Amino acid sequence: MLGHSIKSMDNTTTIDAKSSVKPPVSSVGVVGWARANLFNSWFNSILTLLTLLLLWKVIPPFVNWAFIDSLWWSTSAECKAAEGACWSIIPAKYRYILFGLYPYDSQWRPFLAIIILIGLLFYSRNRAHWKKSLAYAWLVGLILMGLLLRGGILGLASVESTLWGGLPLTLLLSVFGLTAAYPLGVLLALGRQSEMPAIKSICIIYIEMIRGVPLITLLFMSSIVFPLFLPEGVSINAILRAQVAIIMFTAAYIAEVVRGGLQGMSAGQFEAAESLGLNYYQTMRLVILPQALKIVIPPTVSQLISALKDTSLVVIIALYDLLKTTQTTLSDPDWMGFSSEAYIFVALIYFACCYFMSSYSRRLEEELDTGL
Amino acid sequence: MNDTGTAVENQLSEDAIIEITGMHKWFGEFHVLQDINLTVKKKERIVICGPSGSGKSTLIRCINRLEEHQRGSIVVDGIELSNDIKNIEKVRTEVGMVFQHFNLFPHLTIVENLALGPIWVRKVPKKEAEETAMYYLEKVQIAEQAQKFPGQLSGGQQQRVAIARSLCMAPKVMLFDEPTSALDPEMIKEVLDVMIDLAREGMTMLVVTHEMGFAKSVAHRVLFMDYGQIVEQNTPNEFFDNPKHDRTKLFLSQILN
Numbered sequence: 001m002l003g004h005s006i007k008s009m010d011n012t013t014t015i016d017a018k019s020s021v022k023p024p025v026s027s028v029g030v031v032g033w034a035r036a037n038l039f040n041s042w043f044n045s046i047l048t049l050l051t052l053l054l055l056w057k058v059i060p061p062f063v064n065w066a067f068i069d070s071l072w073w074s075t076s077a078e079c080k081a082a083e084g085a086c087w088s089i090i091p092a093k094y095r096y097i098l099f100g101l102y103p104y105d106s107q108w109r110p111f112l113a114i115i116i117l118i119g120l121l122f123y124s125r126n127r128a129h130w131k132k133s134l135a136y137a138w139l140v141g142l143i144l145m146g147l148l149l150r151g152g153i154l155g156l157a158s159v160e161s162t163l164w165g166g167l168p169l170t171l172l173l174s175v176f177g178l179t180a181a182y183p184l185g186v187l188l189a190l191g192r193q194s195e196m197p198a199i200k201s202i203c204i205i206y207i208e209m210i211r212g213v214p215l216i217t218l219l220f221m222s223s224i225v226f227p228l229f230l231p232e233g234v235s236i237n238a239i240l241r242a243q244v245a246i247i248m249f250t251a252a253y254i255a256e257v258v259r260g261g262l263q264g265m266s267a268g269q270f271e272a273a274e275s276l277g278l279n280y281y282q283t284m285r286l287v288i289l290p291q292a293l294k295i296v297i298p299p300t301v302s303q304l305i306s307a308l309k310d311t312s313l314v315v316i317i318a319l320y321d322l323l324k325t326t327q328t329t330l331s332d333p334d335w336m337g338f339s340s341e342a343y344i345f346v347a348l349i350y351f352a353c354c355y356f357m358s359s360y361s362r363r364l365e366e367e368l369d370t371g372l
Numbered sequence: 373m374n375d376t377g378t379a380v381e382n383q384l385s386e387d388a389i390i391e392i393t394g395m396h397k398w399f400g401e402f403h404v405l406q407d408i409n410l411t412v413k414k415k416e417r418i419v420i421c422g423p424s425g426s427g428k429s430t431l432i433r434c435i436n437r438l439e440e441h442q443r444g445s446i447v448v449d450g451i452e453l454s455n456d457i458k459n460i461e462k463v464r465t466e467v468g469m470v471f472q473h474f475n476l477f478p479h480l481t482i483v484e485n486l487a488l489g490p491i492w493v494r495k496v497p498k499k500e501a502e503e504t505a506m507y508y509l510e511k512v513q514i515a516e517q518a519q520k521f522p523g524q525l526s527g528g529q530q531q532r533v534a535i536a537r538s539l540c541m542a543p544k545v546m547l548f549d550e551p552t553s554a555l556d557p558e559m560i561k562e563v564l565d566v567m568i569d570l571a572r573e574g575m576t577m578l579v580v581t582h583e584m585g586f587a588k589s590v591a592h593r594v595l596f597m598d599y600g601q602i603v604e605q606n607t608p609n610e611f612f613d614n615p616k617h618d619r620t621k622l623f624l625s626q627i628l629n
Contacts, residue, residue, distance in 0.1 A: 271438050272475035276489035276541060277465035279457075286488060290479050370479055370521035 076334040089338045090345050093329045097342070100165020100320040100328075106157060110168040113145040117171060125360055127367060161239050165320030167349065169239070173311040173321070174353070177246040178304050184247065185254025186293070190284065192255065193262055203255070210252035215310055218245040223317040242314045250307040257299045261292035294368050301361040305354045322346055384592065389414045389545060389576055390435060395444030397427075397434060404430050405441070406600045412545070417577045419587040419608075422597035423623060428580045431597070432547045435578070436467040449544055465493055468538030472550040474530040476522035482509065482533050483518040486540045494541065501540070508536040512566050528559030532566050539570075546570065548579040582627060588612060596620045 038048040069084025072091070079086035090097075099107045120141045123129055149168065152158035164172075191203035210218070222241040230236065265288055273283040293300075312323040320328070326346045330339050390412040397405040404427045412418060420428045433439040434446060437453050437460045446453045448463045477485050486505035490496040496504070509515040512532040514525075522530055531551055538546060548567070552560045564586050571577060571590045581587070587594050587608055594611040596604045596619075604611070604620045615621045 266475075268471060268473055268475035269477065271469075272471065272477070275436055275438065275464055275467070275469035276537070277461050277493040278489065279461060282492050286492065287477055291477075294479065368479070370523055 079338065085341050086338045087341055089329070089335050089341050093332070093335060093342075094345075096166075096329050097322070097325050097346070098167045100169070100325040101163045102165060102168075103157070103159060103163070106151070106159060109148040109151065109156065109159075110164075110166075113148045114168060114171060116141050116145055116148075117175065121356070125363075127364075161237055164239065166325045167322050169314075169319060170311055170322040171353075172239070173243055173246055173314065174308045176243055177250060177311065178307060180247045181250035181254055181307065182300075182304075184251035186258050186289070188251060188255035189258035189262060192259055207252045207255050210248055211256070215245070215249050215313055216316060218249050219313060219317050221245070238317065238319060242317060242319055246307065246311060246314075249310075250303070253303050253307075254300060257296050257303055258292065260299070261294075261296035262288065264295055265292055294365075297361050297365050297368075301357055305357055308353060308357070309350060322349065384413055384415055387414050388412065389416075389449055390578075391445075391447045392435075393445050395434070395441050395446060397430060397439065397441045397443075404600050405434070408444070408602060410595075410602065412576065412578065414544075415574045415576055416593065417571055417575075417591050418579070418593045418595060419591040420578065420580045420595045420597060421582060421584075421587070421623070421627075422595075422603075426597040427600040428595075428597045429549050432469075432549060432578050432580055435545075435547060436464050436469055438469075461493075465489075465541060466544045468541060468543035468546045470531070470534050470538055470546065470548045470551050472554050474522070474527070474534045474554075476530055476534055476537070478522050481519050481521055482514070482525070485522065485533065486537045489537070489541045504540055505536075508539045509533070511539075511569075512536045526559060527555045528562045531555065531559075531563045535563075535566055535570070545576045545578070548577065548581065550580050550582075552581065552583060584612070584627065596623065598623070 039045045065084050067084075069082065070087055071079055071082050071084065072087045074082070074086070074088045076086075076088070076092070079088055095104070095107060099110050102110055120138060123137070124134060147153065147156070149164060150159060150161070188203050188207060191199045192207065194200045194203070219242060222245040223238060226241060227235065269287055269291065270283065273287040278286065312321055314321050315324045315327075323346060326342050330336060330342055335342075388411045390410070392408050392410040395405060395408040396403070408431060410431075420431065422428050430439055434441050434453075435448060441453075449466050451459050451463050451466075453460065453463060476482075477488070480488065483502055483505045486508060487498065487501035490501040490504060491498055494501075506515060506518060509518055512535060514529055514532050514536070517525060517529060517533075522533065525533065535546075535551075551567070552563050555563065560583070564583060567577070567579070567586070568590055577590075579586070579591075591608050593605055594608050595602055596611070596615075596617070598619050604615065604617045606616075611620075612624065615624055
């Protein structure tokens with residue numbers, strides 16, 4: 001009797017469990033999601049409604065301005081009569097925005113240089129391609145880019161570096177700045193951790209001094225103060241001076257990021273490497289840095305992205321980078337007043353560069369993830 | 373306490389491989405090792421036990437200079453440990469070390485972990501180093517995991533890999549710093565089994581452990597340390613059945629019950 005009743009109870013539970021496999025309608029699908037996330041309390045409901053109202057007020061007018069009422073291939077006179085955005089400024093002036101004062105007829109040269117650079121960058125994205133041949137490819141590519149920009153051989157007209165500007169200048173300052181600043185930053189971080197007092201204090205003084213001043217100050221010093229110390233008749237290229245200032249500045253910040261990674265390493269890793277008989281350089285290169293640099297990929301990339309955007313500060317020492325050429329374009333009487341369109345265009349270029357870096361860093365993090 | 377089976381017998385040679393005389397070490401004001409005198413013969417197996425903080429880990433860490441001693445001398449295989457970095461590196465290539473927390477290199481695969489030392493320190497060609505690595509991985513019965521990363525292995529497997537990594541350097545002495553105390557109980561045996569195999573082959577071993585079963589079946593000599601001193605040392609049978617010092621008796625009664 002008792003056994004029977006238990007059995008029947010079991011049956012009931014089984015049936016209940018089966019019938020409850022499907023969740024209630026109100027907790028799944030669009031309705032369920034909205035209820036759980038947007039309208040789960042009266043306060044959240046009000047916030048949701050207010051947000052919707054705001055979006056309604058902002059998005060349709062923007063779409064109207066940017067796409068529906070906008071002009072794409074018109075003259076500046078037509079633009080001034082129109083209601084919407086005047087994207088026509090870009091087809092009309094893009095060569096000046098991208099290449100600045102570079103001689104108009106030779107602008108295919110910086111264009112080709114940029115194509116080579118982008119090609120190399122994309123090819124280098126794949127870690128399977130990281131072989132010795134890639135290093136040679138970069139070397140050849142860099143020489144080729146230099147020759148294209150500078151000219152003076154193979155029948156190419158020589159172009160003074162004072163005429164370089166726009167996107168090539170921005171990319172030049174960024175790519176060289178970042179690739180030189182990164183290893184320098186790593187060395188500074190190692191130096192700061194060093195047990196040798198002289199090296200340690202030099203590194204600390206360097207890092208703290210550079211971090212203590214704004215980049216603008218360094219740029220001013222490189223362009224105004226530094227030449228005063230040079231002997232008469234000697235002058236160093238303005239781009240090179242700005243480049244060095246950017247490298248020095250970025251390296252100090254990278255150094256602190258990398259130091260954070262080094263401090264995150266457990267003593268056990270050092271001990272294991274040392275007890276195998278590896279010397280200091282081997283321990284750092286083979287065991288510590290690969291792990292420490294991996295840990296700090298996210299903050300390092302933040303630092304590099306901000307350095308890329310900081311190259312726009314070279315405006316103040318009269319270099320014509322991408323932002324400066326845009327500004328200059330806008331002082332053309334025909335196209336005055338269309339700054340939103342021009343700046344949106346430049347912002348998209350900057351965004352593309354920064355997004356390339358951040359998406360690549362995410363990919364690198366996934367590839368290097370070894371589960372510990 | 374693990375029962376580790378029958379005792380391992382080996383003939384001892386008369387040559388000393390480690391000689392520690394009148395060695396002292398301080399951590400700041402704290403006198404962590406006091407007047408240590410210890411001679412280890414070739415193929416000898418020593419188990420070091422004692423309460424925590426007694427200096428037993430510090431003692432074996434001094435032998436490959438992970439810790440620096442301040443007074444007295446340590447001679448390993450004829451090389452005296454001093455501030456000379458070349459001597460230190462030479463000693464470290466002859467002395468293998470296994471840590472409580474394994475300390476495998478998490479960014480390298482298992483086989484790369486093993487081949488790293490031979491390739492860079494012994495300058496062995498990569499292919500040969502990897503063959504040696506596979507040989508030792510077979511030996512600790514973990515060859516099928518060679519291409520995995522340490523993070524994908526259990527604690528016991530990681531510790532066996534760590535032992536194999538040391539063996540790849542063909543060391544003359546192996547130091548074990550509480551090799552089983554970070555392991556889950558069911559994994560202790562697999563690691564002890566590897567260590568017993570090593571003992572059978574005549575490896576010189578210094579083992580800091582609380583595995584008294586291992587001590588009984590494998591050690592030639594058991595050292596008891598307390599307050600930075602070697603309080604008592606004896607053969608396992610004498611040590612466990614007939615301890616002389618009160619502190620040893622107290623320690624044994626605590627650990628065996």
